[in-house]
Amino acid sequence: MRGRSPQSSVSESSFNSTTRARGRYPSVLALLGALVIGCGRCGEPGPTVEGPHPYVRCGEMALTEGRFGSDGVTFDVDGRTVRLAGASRLLVLAATDATPAALAGAPVLPTLVLGGFGRDEAQARALLEALGPRPALLLAGGEDEPAAIEAALRGLSGRQRVAHISGAHRLETPHGTFVILPGAPNGRYARGSRACGFSDADVAARASSLGPAEGERRWLLSWAAPSGGGEHAPDRGFGGVRVGSDEVATLARQTGARGGLFAWPRTTAGLASAGEGAREVPVGEAAEDLAVVVPLAGAATERFDGSLLRASWLVLELGPEGLRVVGE
Numbered sequence: 001m002r003g004r005s006p007q008s009s010v011s012e013s014s015f016n017s018t019t020r021a022r023g024r025y026p027s028v029l030a031l032l033g034a035l036v037i038g039c040g041r042c043g044e045p046g047p048t049v050e051g052p053h054p055y056v057r058c059g060e061m062a063l064t065e066g067r068f069g070s071d072g073v074t075f076d077v078d079g080r081t082v083r084l085a086g087a088s089r090l091l092v093l094a095a096t097d098a099t100p101a102a103l104a105g106a107p108v109l110p111t112l113v114l115g116g117f118g119r120d121e122a123q124a125r126a127l128l129e130a131l132g133p134r135p136a137l138l139l140a141g142g143e144d145e146p147a148a149i150e151a152a153l154r155g156l157s158g159r160q161r162v163a164h165i166s167g168a169h170r171l172e173t174p175h176g177t178f179v180i181l182p183g184a185p186n187g188r189y190a191r192g193s194r195a196c197g198f199s200d201a202d203v204a205a206r207a208s209s210l211g212p213a214e215g216e217r218r219w220l221l222s223w224a225a226p227s228g229g230g231e232h233a234p235d236r237g238f239g240g241v242r243v244g245s246d247e248v249a250t251l252a253r254q255t256g257a258r259g260g261l262f263a264w265p266r267t268t269a270g271l272a273s274a275g276e277g278a279r280e281v282p283v284g285e286a287a288e289d290l291a292v293v294v295p296l297a298g299a300a301t302e303r304f305d306g307s308l309l310r311a312s313w314l315v316l317e318l319g320p321e322g323l324r325v326v327g328e
Contacts, residue, residue: 098298116142142184213256233277
């Protein structure tokens, strides 16, 4: 439900107008009408784009506003902005069908899931249940159907601890702001026509709403890594092919975002870098512009150089020095 908090979604004005239309005492139908009016477009996956790679522009979906989280960790969703408070460390991962079982051995930390969990409602529900008491942020990727994610959330006990942020433009933290862009670039690499993608218009909308950085530290938070950069940049594919997104790179330039968190390509999972890929960043070292592709939790990943990353996740620390991978 759209409103100022998950617990209070019916606006007084919509309730009163419906009551006046039907009589002094509201009926069940009147209450249902008020709920619909108060929600607006919440839960709608976004417009569908046809073409060579059809997809859903889930970055345009309406957000459910209010305060989410638990155990002192809060996610305040207001318009297209999400504000994180009460957490300096996050468990970050991309999901697979095996992730629910893998989470049994993961640290109980506030969690960011960067795609791979919403191929259908059953898969999304399994991931949500496996998160247990963890407060969580969900961002859809090119494999995920936003409608399936929303359907799973509607049936979730403890809904207030989980925020689906695919429709957000920015995630503010005490130490910097993430520029959010969900889904596959123009539907490339998207799993199907109901999966999440983004268009050039989504890039323009975020660049317009955020404007120049003007001293604000910014990182990217997108499923696809940007194109370009040095030999350690996150877009390295097999055979030396670079498979990053030019569109994401454009967003980074326009908003002043440097570094960030990504889930594609998986061929560089867990390998952190800085200086636009000029140097590697070892575990435990902070960088203002750290960039890293998050690992798949529950599945091994073959990297561009033939090395194998076992099922994993990362623990990410946000601090005055920037971002730091502190362990798995």
